[in-house]
Amino acid sequence: MLxxxxxxxxxxxxxxxxxxxxxxxxxxxxxxPALIFSPNVVNAEVGEIVxxxxxxxxxxxxxxxxxxxxxxxxxxxxxxxxxxSFFASNQEPFFLYEDQGGILDxxxxxxxxxxxxxxxxxxxxxxxxxxxxxNASIQxxxxxxxxxxxxxPIKIKGYGKGVIIAK
Numbered sequence: 001m002l003x004x005x006x007x008x009x010x011x012x013x014x015x016x017x018x019x020x021x022x023x024x025x026x027x028x029x030x031x032x033p034a035l036i037f038s039p040n041v042v043n044a045e046v047g048e049i050v051x052x053x054x055x056x057x058x059x060x061x062x063x064x065x066x067x068x069x070x071x072x073x074x075x076x077x078x079x080x081x082x083x084x085s086f087f088a089s090n091q092e093p094f095f096l097y098e099d100q101g102g103i104l105d106x107x108x109x110x111x112x113x114x115x116x117x118x119x120x121x122x123x124x125x126x127x128x129x130x131x132x133x134x135n136a137s138i139q140x141x142x143x144x145x146x147x148x149x150x151x152x153p154i155k156i157k158g159y160g161k162g163v164i165i166a167k
Contacts, residue, residue: 032057035140035158035160040163041165042163042165046131046132047130050128050130052125052126052128054067058120062117063147066106066107067105067106070138070141071128072134074132075134079128080127081106082127083108084124086117109147130166133167137162137163
């Protein structure tokens with residue numbers, strides 16, 4: 001005697017939220033290699049501290065990165081910036097950030113024998129302080145760059161955008 005039991009999976013009505021989903025980013029015009037925010041939409045209360053990752057999507061042979069983030073300083077301020085795991089290795093990478101009240105520059109680079117890394121992942125975590133109500137956009141500027149060994153530029157094809165919705 002054989003008994004078959006079946007069920008129906010309704011996968012089309014559920015949103016799949018993978019921040020590194022290349023197809024989803026491509027549908028939004030963000031092609032790899034790319035800089036993205038993860039998460040790219042955040043709902044927050046005034047006074048809340050909100051972490052947002054700066055991430056790379058399908059990069060090859062990157063030895064350094066400069067991510068310049070433009071953010072709405074009338075709503076947000078920078079509380080902290082920390083290096084994430086993408087550049088993790090036996091050798092500590094160079095890490096520096098500078099906040100100019102609306103423009104955040106993040107620099108990460110290998111110095112020495114380990115020259116490059118490839119893949120997808122988080123390079124830094126930016127912690128925003130939500131100061132007032134509103135929709136605060138966050139975006140990468142055209143001054144952002146990927147560098148390969150010997151400081152050879154790698155073209156960035158996609159720049160993700162984000163928003164912090166403060167209530």
